[in-house]
Amino acid sequence: MTDSMITNPILPGFNPDPSICRVGDDYYIATSTFEWYPGVQIHHSRDLANWTLVSRPLARADLLDMRGNPDSCGIWAPCLTHADGLFWLIYTDVKRLSGSFKDAPNYLTTAPSITGPWSQRVYLNSSGFDPSLFHAPDGRKYLVNMLWDHRQTGHGDQFAGIVLQEYSTAEKKLVGPVHNIFKGTDRKLTEAPHLYFRDGWYYLMTAEGGTGYDHAVTLARSRDLLGPYEVHPNKHVLTTAFAPDAPLQRCGHADIVETAAGETYMVHLCSRPITVDSAAGRAEARRDLPGSNAIERRSPLGRETAIQKVEWRDDGWLYLSEGGLHPTSIHTPRPQGIMTAAPVQEAVRTTFAPGPLPPAFQWLRSPEPERLFSLDANPGHLRIYGRQSPGTMFEQALLARRQTAHRYRAATRIDYEPRDFQSFAGLMCWYNQCQYHFLSITREDDGSRALRIMSALGDFPFGKAVFSGEPVRLPEGPVELQATVDMTDLQFSWRVPDGDWQAVGPVLDATILSDEAGVGEGNNFTGAFVGMAAYDISGQGHAADFEWFDYEMPG
Template sequence: MPLVRNPVLPGFHPDPSIIRVGDVYYLATSTFQWFPGVLIYQSKDLANWELAARPLDRKSLLDMRGHPDGAGIWAPCLSHDGERFWLVYTDVRRKEGSFKDTLNYIITAPCITGPWSESSYINASGFDPSLFHDDDGRKWFINMLWDHRRRKNPFAGIVVQELDPATCKLIGPKKNVFHGTEIGYTEGPHLYKRNGWYYLLTAEGGTQYYHTCTLARSRRLWGPYEVHPDTYILTSKDDPLAALQRAGHGDIVDTPDGKTYVAHLMSRPIIQRRRCVLGRETSLQGAYWGEDDWLYIKGAPVPALSVELPGQRDDSAYWAKRVYKFGTGLELHSDFQWLRTPEPERIFSINVNDGLKLIGREAIGSWYEQALVARRQTHFSYNAETVLSFSPTDEREFAGLTAYYSRFNFFYLAVTGTDHGQRELRIMSSQASFPNGNLDDPPVALPVPVPKEGKVRLALEIRLDKLQFSYALGSEESLEKIGPVLDASILSDECGGPGSFTGAFVGMACSDLNGTEKSAIFDYFTYEPVHYKYDRY
């Protein structure tokens, strides 16, 4: 079989849930505070994936305005019972402190593109839920249990309870069937049945550098569950030099001819500070069932950078330049997402005669409503560019190009105004980018005056951990650098503060703090991958 290089889904694609229906594989990943919620990809060969659905796409299913960074949609589980697709997911509304508000829901659909049903609320006792369809027709809801009384380790085990498919309500007794291993932080459960055994695959060790996939099994659904003889079937925690780090949170899938694979999240750190700007990505590993009826990863528990898959991937598409010309259609390309709001008409529109119009709302760091449209960073090094028309009246109106991780971690080259109504370019940034982390420090760069009218071309280039902004006043003019080289490595999970789980994005934004809905028009957006040293794809 062809040898394919991991990850199969580069950039921010964590918590994979994978299934096969007939000869088609489906893979769902978390989206956290980015809207629409949940990305579902499909493939016929495990090597080439295309986006098939973004099911949480309306207000009745998801409204994340006010959700903190790192909250929102965690760890969806996609399954199929022979008739319908079932999607189980958590909407995290509060994640810091002793309590967590982790609301679990289920939706269903006759096919992957929908229509998806309205949601059924299940519980809020923990997160990372999954659904197991037993061979007797019964359905079982599984999720980790959060115990706020346990101050050192509130991860209190894996709970199983029956689900009534007619009412989508939990029925009957519930039982904590697995308390995890000594590494703790037991979450991300998936349940399977094979040769009379119930297998429970969990994620442990936290989703940083001690992450694992832990397997246990029992002859009875209710347990007791014995742990795999190797405990962790997949982990990078003992190999700091492995190319794929932070490996864990997996799911198992079989091919039609009986081969077995494990989809799992992982990260690829850059520089010696081991920062993961691409966030948590999705890879595949070959696996096999031993004579002892235990699952083993081929080669070793440490995930391999390359894997044999049924299909061959043409990596030229990965390295191709993306040019998004706004106005050629009325739909925003599915590469783009926005933050939190289920009412995109309040933050952007596309007009055939104009382009992409961003309607100025709150500041770029808001947890409520901001006009920010962006796509994932999927390469360690790339160039991005856009052209905008924007006529600010003062410093409270700004629009431009942003490299964005969260409200605490972003860089933003914006066209804005002055007290006298003139236009200028200013590099805006999160507090983390100031030399000593103090708001009293000097600005990142002095503002650059620009003419009061006319389009402005904005660009950035990222080379691993270095970011450089540039600009031009005409489409034919050469780009001119603005500001110093900035530390792009802060756009990473490691720098996002507690509960940072996403990845870097790049895109366009517009704010109007005067409340007049001042709009910016963007003609196009380009994303150009760049081959650069140390690129591990």
């Protein structure tokens, strides 16, 4: 493909719910991080094709503390805008997911630069999630979010519409009446609102149909901010609900940006599911035969961010530039007149030195990283302090990075002397507390140091640990651990430094680390990670030292 095209997804791996803004010649996308800390990922680009992570702004306890948040809660659908010389970041910290209720406090923080400093958060409301901030032409500002109705029990009926309320910058709070401006369409599950003003019209973009294979982008407009809003002639601007063979699936939850030259682009979430032939034990990165009982689609990479060129037509409505309702390829035209940036190649090996954690890695929930890890305690190593059990909602010492391809190899060198069977550390392939595979070093009852594979296979809500194969006795000293993923298959292995790799245990099912496994898409919202972890369920904080971490995708 020539340099005239952008290749999707532009943010591979778990990077959902994109919000985009332009400041001069610079573009920024904010995406959801859910229970991963620090909160919100912000990527930067100057050509809309090549993106670099530049900030995770919610990195202080006064901005975000997710200890106790269940899986797939935390930061949902941030909104990033720029006005009045400031970046405005609106976000939800969801505290409850299951059941009839959603505890979803919404906050605002601002900064003069994308790298901060970010102001102390301002509490806004808790009436629903997916908040955004609309900067009106007259200078006033409005918070827009979906409204949650716990009284309803029908499918999608708890999504009670899109509400709007003015925000006072002087008083730092919402003021005046709340207006329900849009009830949605028959697709239901109306959420993720963004408001725009263009040629005398207020345009309201929403996501509908849930975050799975029925996801869609809906557009409506009104001459009056408060409505009524008429729906797009096609109802949806983007959806793959009727296109099971489209190269990108689950397309929805979008935002738009205009280039300096006046071209318009839409960023949206998507997924690249693996089609699992459960009868034959095969898989491929396609979506064919969706109606077959022997076929199941799973998305270990989670919901990713893609971009499409769109255009405003003479009828005043927005359409995909290629026509239709879904992208027919993974490519979309680059903007005109913008110099193409050279893509940054990620190094295979990450080494550890005193200072900040390498940017690819995050941890779970806690605003107190010093209790989980240190880059100073043993210079040249990442020391991870064993904390609570795999899947705890409070202090879990897991440092991991996103899986960004269906095939990869990850490895690390670990120096660890477990005290007993209650202390264990190693290489983790993670989705959530009920979906993981873990190659861990522990101490057997006879005093020997050994490798064990521990897995949770998606039996939500129990997350019971199961063990694969027999323990592998280890020699003294550092060892290297490896995970090799090939579509559906995960194979662990180990070696002494500079030795030969030796397989550990059976080939495991890598697809349990997906939205569709466990409780299934619509309840799972993240993506697969791979990284280093240490646990000490005796509470003594016994530590493991990691010298380096490799992540390599085949060319």
